[in-house]
Amino acid sequence: MNEHANSFSNRPVEVEALPDFRDAELNPVVASYLRHKVATTVGFWGLFILVSLAAPFLPFVDFNLSKYPAAIASVIMLLSLLHARLDARHRGWALREHDLIYQSGVIFRKQVILPFARIQHVETLSGPIERYFDLMRVKCFTAGGQSADLVVEGLTTATAGQVRRYLLEQIRDDDAQPGNASHADDHRPAQQDDG
Amino acid sequence: MQMIIARRSKMMADETSSSQPDDDTEQGWYRLAPMALVFLLLSAVQKFVRENLFLFAGAGFGVAVFDFLDAWKLGLLALALFLMGIVGTMIFHRRFRFRIEDDAVRVRQGLIEKKELRVRFARVQTVQIGQPFYFKPFGLVRFTLETPGGQQSEVELPGIPRGLAEDMRDRIIGLQSDSPAVLDPEAADSSDASLADSALAGTSLYQASTWRLFRHGLSSNQIWLLAGLAAWFFGTLSERFGEWADAQGWFVDIDPTAWELLWLFVGGLIVALLGLLLVLSGLLSIVRFHGFRLSDHGDRLVGLGGLLDQREQTVKREKITGLTVKQSGLGRLLGCWHIVVRQTSSAEEEMPGQKKSFIVPGLNDEDLSLTREIVAGWRFPDQFTPIAQRFRRVYWMRFAAFGLIAIGTWLWISGHAIVVGLIPLIGLALILAAVHLRWRHWGWSIDRRELWVRRGFVGQSFDVFDLDRVQQVQIRRSRYQRRHDLANLVLVLPQGLVTVPYLTLGNAAQLANQAIYAAESATLHRV
Numbered sequence: 001m002n003e004h005a006n007s008f009s010n011r012p013v014e015v016e017a018l019p020d021f022r023d024a025e026l027n028p029v030v031a032s033y034l035r036h037k038v039a040t041t042v043g044f045w046g047l048f049i050l051v052s053l054a055a056p057f058l059p060f061v062d063f064n065l066s067k068y069p070a071a072i073a074s075v076i077m078l079l080s081l082l083h084a085r086l087d088a089r090h091r092g093w094a095l096r097e098h099d100l101i102y103q104s105g106v107i108f109r110k111q112v113i114l115p116f117a118r119i120q121h122v123e124t125l126s127g128p129i130e131r132y133f134d135l136m137r138v139k140c141f142t143a144g145g146q147s148a149d150l151v152v153e154g155l156t157t158a159t160a161g162q163v164r165r166y167l168l169e170q171i172r173d174d175d176a177q178p179g180n181a182s183h184a185d186d187h188r189p190a191q192q193d194d195g
Numbered sequence: 196m197q198m199i200i201a202r203r204s205k206m207m208a209d210e211t212s213s214s215q216p217d218d219d220t221e222q223g224w225y226r227l228a229p230m231a232l233v234f235l236l237l238s239a240v241q242k243f244v245r246e247n248l249f250l251f252a253g254a255g256f257g258v259a260v261f262d263f264l265d266a267w268k269l270g271l272l273a274l275a276l277f278l279m280g281i282v283g284t285m286i287f288h289r290r291f292r293f294r295i296e297d298d299a300v301r302v303r304q305g306l307i308e309k310k311e312l313r314v315r316f317a318r319v320q321t322v323q324i325g326q327p328f329y330f331k332p333f334g335l336v337r338f339t340l341e342t343p344g345g346q347q348s349e350v351e352l353p354g355i356p357r358g359l360a361e362d363m364r365d366r367i368i369g370l371q372s373d374s375p376a377v378l379d380p381e382a383a384d385s386s387d388a389s390l391a392d393s394a395l396a397g398t399s400l401y402q403a404s405t406w407r408l409f410r411h412g413l414s415s416n417q418i419w420l421l422a423g424l425a426a427w428f429f430g431t432l433s434e435r436f437g438e439w440a441d442a443q444g445w446f447v448d449i450d451p452t453a454w455e456l457l458w459l460f461v462g463g464l465i466v467a468l469l470g471l472l473l474v475l476s477g478l479l480s481i482v483r484f485h486g487f488r489l490s491d492h493g494d495r496l497v498g499l500g501g502l503l504d505q506r507e508q509t510v511k512r513e514k515i516t517g518l519t520v521k522q523s524g525l526g527r528l529l530g531c532w533h534i535v536v537r538q539t540s541s542a543e544e545e546m547p548g549q550k551k552s553f554i555v556p557g558l559n560d561e562d563l564s565l566t567r568e569i570v571a572g573w574r575f576p577d578q579f580t581p582i583a584q585r586f587r588r589v590y591w592m593r594f595a596a597f598g599l600i601a602i603g604t605w606l607w608i609s610g611h612a613i614v615v616g617l618i619p620l621i622g623l624a625l626i627l628a629a630v631h632l633r634w635r636h637w638g639w640s641i642d643r644r645e646l647w648v649r650r651g652f653v654g655q656s657f658d659v660f661d662l663d664r665v666q667q668v669q670i671r672r673s674r675y676q677r678r679h680d681l682a683n684l685v686l687v688l689p690q691g692l693v694t695v696p697y698l699t700l701g702n703a704a705q706l707a708n709q710a711i712y713a714a715e716s717a718t719l720h721r722v
Contacts, residue, residue: 018708021668098715109677113668113707115714142666143343143539143689150667 021113024101026092029154033091036133037084045077093152095166100140102152114150116170118142124160125151136160140167224292224303230333231291231354235284238353243280293352295363300340302350314350316367318342320514320538321553324360325506336360340367343539343689364509368495397490397497400568405481407557411533412480413473414526421472484556489565496536496569498553508553514538516689517660518566518573524653532558534565537660539689566659572645573659579638579649583681586697587634591627598623639695641706644713646686648693658693662713670703686710 052070086106094101099115121141130136138152138160155163287306294301299315323339330336338360340350352360403411487500496515498508517537526532536553558565566573602619605611629652636651644662649655667687676682682703683696698706 013712015705015709018712020704020708021711022704099711105671107674109672111670113670113711115665115667115711117715117717118666142687 019096021096021099021101021111024094024096026094026101026103029088029091029093030135030156030159032133032135032156033154034084034088036130036135037088038081039133040129041077041080041084045073045080048073049077088154091154093154095163098170100150100152100167102150104153112150114140114142116167119167119171122164122167122171124164126157126160131157138163138167224294225355227288227291227293227352228333228335228354228356230330230335232284232288233329234327234337234353235288236280239280239284243276293350293355300350300363302352312350314340314342319367320511322364322367322509323506323551324357324364324509325501325504326357327504330354334358338363341538368509368511397492399488399490400496401489401555401558401562401565403484403487403500403557405485407531407559408481408484408487409477410529410531411484411556412477414523414529414531415476415480415533416523417479418472418476418525421476422469425468425472480556484554487556489555491568496553498555506551508551510536510538510553512570515570516664517658518569520563520566520575520657520659522655526654530560532560532563534558534569536569537690540691574642575657576640576642576647579640579647580702582634582637582639582695583679583697583699584634585679585681586637587631589675590630590634594626594630595623598626637696639698639706641709644709646706646710648695660688660693662710663717664688665710665714668707668710670707672700 049070052073083106087104090103090106090109092103098117099113100119101111101113103109103111119140119142123139123141124136125139126136134156135153136155136157136159138155140150140152142149152160152163283306287304290304290306290309292303294303298317299313302312302314304310304312319340319342321339321341323337323341325337325339326335327337334357335354336357338350338352338355342349482502484500485502485505487498490497490499492509494512496510496512498510500506515536516539519535519537520532521535522532534555536555538553555565555569563575566575598619602616602623605619606613606616632652636649636655638649640647640649645659646662648658650658665686665688669685669687671683671685672681676697680700681697682700683694684698684703684706686693686695695703695706
């Protein structure tokens with residue numbers, strides 16, 4: 001206790017002197033992220049357009065659609081492609097000593113700063129199309145409800161694995177510090193080696 | 196990847212497990228008292244009514260059913276449902292077992308699927324001991340443990356001896372660390388002393404008189420819930436009455452001048468009904484909080500109150516993640532506040548059927564210093580920094596432009612005289628006034644690490660929390676905000692999100708940096 005009291009200090013902190021999250025340089029998402037977005041957008045809307053164009057030529061079915069759905073779908077597809085282009089340009093992430101920064105959004109830009117000390121669990125996810133493009137998402141769980149979970153997109157499989165390993169190491173180091181052990185033991189899933 | 200999931204499930208299993216316990220742990224399992232049946236049955240009925248009331252009200256389904264079935268068929272259906280409820284409750288009661296271990300409580304329950312729940316005492320953030328009036332003669336109580344995991348991992352033991360519940364409470368809060376390893380429910384004292392005696396032990400911080408509780412009820416949002424129910428009930432009733440009266444040919448012979456009288460009568464009826472609802476809401480608050488007393492027991496806070504169901508809520512101070520100090524619009528007229536003690540995943544508003552929040556009701560303006568007593572050092576700030584005026588300007592411009600165009604188009608198409616447009620214009624003016632009110636209420640104040648955020652509309656609400664509780668910081672900026680160097684700051688806390696919109700970018704970044712620093716240098720880790 002005495003030792004703790006001697007080592008304890010509580011000097012005022014200069015707010016201006018605190019590290020600014022805006023100074024961190026963000027890593028852009030990989031190029032295949034845009035390719036993946038384009039492929040899924042074109043795949044979805046292209047199929048819709050194809051069906052609406054091909055429907056009148058189908059035998060046995062009296063399915064006389066006007067050209068409007070195809071036209072509207074084309075416009076939406078073009079806008080989505082534009083959105084994907086801008087999205088890929090503005091999306092970015094960075095790891096600092098104590099936190100993860102993630103930026104996303106086109107019209108409404110969002111920057112999330114997630115301290116490692118608050119991450120409860122880390123997961124990596126990827127769908128079949130993402131795997132084709134060698135992409136992987138990293139999902140970080142925190143307290144505060146589902147809306148508080150952060151999903152980092154636009155990483156290659158290798159980078160995502162590294163990021164996850166790094167995050168888990170940080171969490172472990174955090175908990176190894178004296179004073180935190182009991183909390184770590186209480187409330188968090190155990191860490192593991194990458195598997 | 197799979198390993199994570201496996202290990203995570205292992206952790207979860209600490210709280211929820213469907214596995215069967217070993218044979219040697221069969222000993223030490225206890226059942227609920229027979230009186231618990233009454234409680235379980237009442238809860239089941241309550242749940243059934245709550246879950247089906249809105250279905251009946253909403254979809255017109257109820258009317259269809261009532262038209263289809265006559266009285267005795269309906270009665271028979273009700274009886275069948277009731278009997279099914281009784282049998283279900285009896286099976287549930289028979290299967291319910293609990294066991295108290297050194298550092299945890301284990302509950303085995305389930306009607307069809309067997310579920311075993313183990314909650315470690317270290318995880319508990321609130322202990323509730325409730326005593327419905329019908330438990331009192333038997334010295335029984337309802338014992339509830341809340342954990343950050345929400346309702347899924349909540350332990351409820353309805354109908355256990357009071358002495359046992361109090362021993363467990365003290366053990367959980369860490370008062371009797373040297374108590375015997377396993378408590379014995381049968382040996383526990385079940386004397387008839389009231390819960391109030393145990394709450395008296397601490398220092399009293401606040402007591403609410405009956406008038407204050409009545410006032411709390413008048414100003415609480417419960418009135419709107421009641422009004423909604425009443426509107427549905429009377430709506431259906433008057434519709435029925437109208438149809439019936441129409442069929443009798445009553446309205447045909449009415450003198451037109453009588454309509455005015457009828458409108459007056461209806462107006463008077465609505466006012467009277469609102470008055471009645473207000474009184475009812477006040478009375479309900481008295482029933483809910485009767486004799487409310489907040490006391491300080493060092494590392495824990497105890498709130499005690501209730502008429503038909505006397506409830507003692509014990510909260511560990513270190514598990515408090517924030518406070519919400521609230522005053523509704525009506526509360527402003529009456530000078531009435533209340534404080535909600537926030538914890539991980541706790542709701543700001545008390546919803547019917549959800550778990551009860553820790554509320555300190557019926558406070559006057561001068562009682563607001565209570566925040567300092569609840570959490571040391573949380574002093575109500577004298578001044579709040581307002582958010583940027585552009586918040587008001589941009590919403591005024593958007594609403595005005597949209598409203599004027601809509602009104603103009605409507606007048607042009609319908610060919611009405613311009614004077615007619617005055618009515619929607621008044622509506623638009625009211626919206627603009629509402630924007631002003633919203634803007635005026637937003638504000639923040641920081642004192643070292645305590646951040647106060649004020650917001651409101653007709654009423655007002657203040658959130659206070661320590662920045663080291665912040666889980667995540669978000670800066671959100673629209674195109675307009677980027678052009679004008681503004682930002683919305685969103686702080687994710689264990690109890691939910693707190694937003695401060697339209698800060699200058701400098702202020703938002705500074706607050707964000709402070710919050711990140713506080714969270715990263717905090718000694719207290721994850722919730």
